[in-house]
Amino acid sequence: MSKVIFIGAGPGDPELMTLKGKKFLEKADLVIYTGSLLNPEILKFTKPDAELYDSATMNREEILKIMVKAVKEGKLVARVHDGDPSIYGALQEQLDFLAKEGVGYDIIPGVSSLFAAAAGLKRELTLPNISQTVIITRPKGRTPVPESESIKELAKHKTTMAVFLGVQHIDSVIKEIEQGGYPEDTPIAVVYRASWREEKIIKGTLNDIVGKVKEAGIKETALIIVGEVLNPKAYDYSKLYDPSFTHGYRKGDNDVVP
Secondary structure: OOOEEEEEOEOOOHHHOOHHHHHHHHHOOEEEEOOOOOOHHHHHHOOOOOEEEEHHHOOHHHHHHHHHHHHHOOOOEEEEEOEOOOOOOOOHHHHHHHHHOOOOEEEEOOOOHHHHHHHHHOOOOOEOOOEOOEEEEOOOOOOOOOHHHOHHHHHOOOOEEEEOOOHHHHHHHHHHHHHOOOOOOOEEEEEEOOOOOOOEEEEEEOOOHHHHHHHHOOOOOEEEEEOHHHOOOOOOOOOOOOOOOOEOOEOOOOOOOO
16 A cells, blocks of 8 residues: 555654554554654654654655655655644645645544643533633744734633643733733643653643743643633533433433333
8 A cells, every 4th residue: 555644643642642543653664753743652663664754854845755756656654743633733735735746645633732631631621601612723923823813812702722832922822811801810721741751731820820831941842721611610510411401312300201
């Protein structure tokens, strides 16, 4: 089989890579991985004679050229992304190029660092009567962000927010969140390298999180999560398991069963 398999390798813990992703990584003849973000322990799954390329030292054209050449030589290529490649993975431009070249590809999803962070925090990101929406976003940097999607504008919804690629701009991110309307005492957490052995979790409020993050020396590879779900004062129980709630698989306590 000669094609490119895009693999979401998960947030860092090798055991959080999917079985399907591991299976194809073990078979791959050539592996291109995001070395600046990927846990190197994941590369232990590759076969001894696999060709390995760290995309951190390569530009787009070099990456694409190697993939196309390898597939046309009959090789199976694994393009390994950290987390899930559908979020800030520069994925679409690779897919479009491969399609133009007539190169086949498949995508294997991975566990996002967002979900690993939620697990580390031991929190549910959606709670009845608190928030039923999770906004995934990032601050503007070299990659621009539409004004309608600025953190300030999105913060007006006061939902659970997950801010990727923002810890190095923690001062301005918190300022925009507050300008959007979140109160100063809103709970917030910064999770560094979720699921890695080096994982660190910094908890606080909008009022004090900047100082705590700087004191911890966290400047990269961290996710910011903000919202009342992190420390809810009260929330409603789910209707799904309410004894009086009827659905297709269960009759409620008040239902008459013939």
